[in-house]
Amino acid sequence: MTTKRGRPGYDLESLLLVAVKLFNERGYDGTSMEDLARKLGITKSAIYYHVPSKDELLRLAVDRALDGLFAVVAEVDNLPGRAIDRLEHVLRGSVAVLVERLPFVTLLLRVRGNTKVERAALARRREFDHLITDLVKQAEAEGDVREGLDPATVARLLFGMVNSLTEWYRPRRGSDHAELADTVCHMAFDGIRRP
Amino acid sequence: MTTKRGRPGYDLESLLLVAVKLFNERGYDGTSMEDLARKLGITKSAIYYHVPSKDELLRLAVDRALDGLFAVVAEVDNLPGRAIDRLEHVLRGSVAVLVERLPFVTLLLRVRGNTKVERAALARRREFDHLITDLVKQAEAEGDVREGLDPATVARLLFGMVNSLTEWYRPRRGSDHAELADTVCHMAFDGIRRP
Incomplete structure (x- = not known):
């Protein structure tokens, strides 16, 4: 980060991080480019040098979350073996994505579909849900899932x-997302009851 | 519901339902009493006949959710038997409360603590979380929970x-919350993996 005339300089990445934090605090609709400029201590035109619109900031942010989640699914797509193991891999990978991209996923989960960018994000979320449901269905077809569970509900x-x-x-509680992923998978696959 | 001069009349209950729906759609902060009056087709003073403020509408709404959840915990409070069974009872009861009071719980979960009413709601949520964590701890102490799981994380x-x-x-998908509670408890206690 370089300073110009006593003001902090931002690249797109650091600007995006501040924007996402502000959107999460005040709501996307409730945050203006004016608010963002004030928070950054730069002019609006300095922001527009990096991105054409607030909408584009949102698109970049939610895609950061969604690209991470889809990359996890893509990893297992052509993996041999049982669907239930692929499902576990996806669950673990998703925990890692959430921990590493927490503000981005937080913003994604609050998107309600008021704009074209938001509707596109919701469409990708639905696509992701379908991929998870399909994995549960495959695992069920392979006899690895308890009978009588609805795959979409499970997903x-x-x-x-x-x-x-x-x-x-909260990241400060220690960033060991492997342990957290263990707990999620224990609960999901084997339950909390001592066998 | 009676009509006066061609306009629908509201009692506090029906007014609250419309308000909560509107808060969930537009956000509590983004909804004015003016918006609510327009939606109801009555004057603002007709609303103030029932409640002194928007804040009070929020309080009534989130308490509807919280009272339901605390009533479920109170049910098992003095129940004999094992903590893991009480935990299961609380989980089933909570699913029922969510299904029956869905708009109220939805609003509760979006509260961020900007006002006194919101902070009071967050404090009750934390108290509820502690009660659940305590149940998990008790169940662990009684040897009914898999070893190595952190009770607060499990809760x-x-x-x-x-x-x-x-x-x-969505209620239209059939209102059988017993089946839904079964699925939640199967997953939580025994996991989805076929034994």
């Missing part, structure tokens, strides 16, 4: 657990 | 699952 509850991290996980 | 993940209902559960 939603699994990601209800994972997504709840945006509500309560 | 948060369990309610991550339950609370996710506000994101995806």
Whole structure:
């Protein structure tokens, strides 16, 4: 980061981080480019040098979250072996993505579909949900899932657990997301009851 | 509901339902009493006949959610038997509360603590979380929970699952919350893996 005339300089990355933090605090709709400029201590035109619009900042932010999640699914796409193991891999990878990209995923989960960018994000979320549901279905077809569970409901509850991290996980509590992923997978696959 | 001069009349209950729906759609901060009056087709003073402020509407709404959840915990408070069974009872009861009071719980989960009413709601949520964590601890002490799981994390993940209902559960999909509670408890206690 370089300073010019006593003011901090931002690249797109550091600007995006501040923007996402502000969107999460005040709501995307409730944050103007004026607010963002004030927070950054730069002019609006200095922001527009990096991005054409607030909408584009949102697009970059939610894509950061979604690209991470889709990359995890892509990893297992052509993996041999059982679907339930691929599902576990996806669950672990998703916990890692949430921990590493927490502000981005937090913003993604609050998107309600008021704009074209938001609707595109919701469409990708639905696509992701379908991929998870399909994995659960495959695992069920392979006989690895308890009978009588609805795959779509299972997929939603699994990601209800994972997504709840945006509500309560704080990086300062130690950044060992492997342990957290262990707990999520223990609960999801084997339950908390001692066998 | 009676009509006066061609306009619908509201009692506090029906007024509250419309208000909560509007708060959930537009955000509590983004909804004015003017907006609410327009939506109801009545004057602002007609609203003030029932409640002194928007804040009071929020308080009534989030308490509807919180009272339901605390009533479930109170039910098991003096119940004999094992903590893990009480935990299961609380989980089932909470699913029922979420299904029956969905708009109220949805609003509660979006509260961020900007006002006194919101901070009071957050304080009650934390108290509820502690009660759940204590139940998990007791169940662990009684040897009914898998070793090596952190009780606070387990409590948060369990309610991550339950609370996710506000994101995806739609009453029209059939109102059989017993089946939904079964799925949540199967996952939570025994996991989805076929034994």
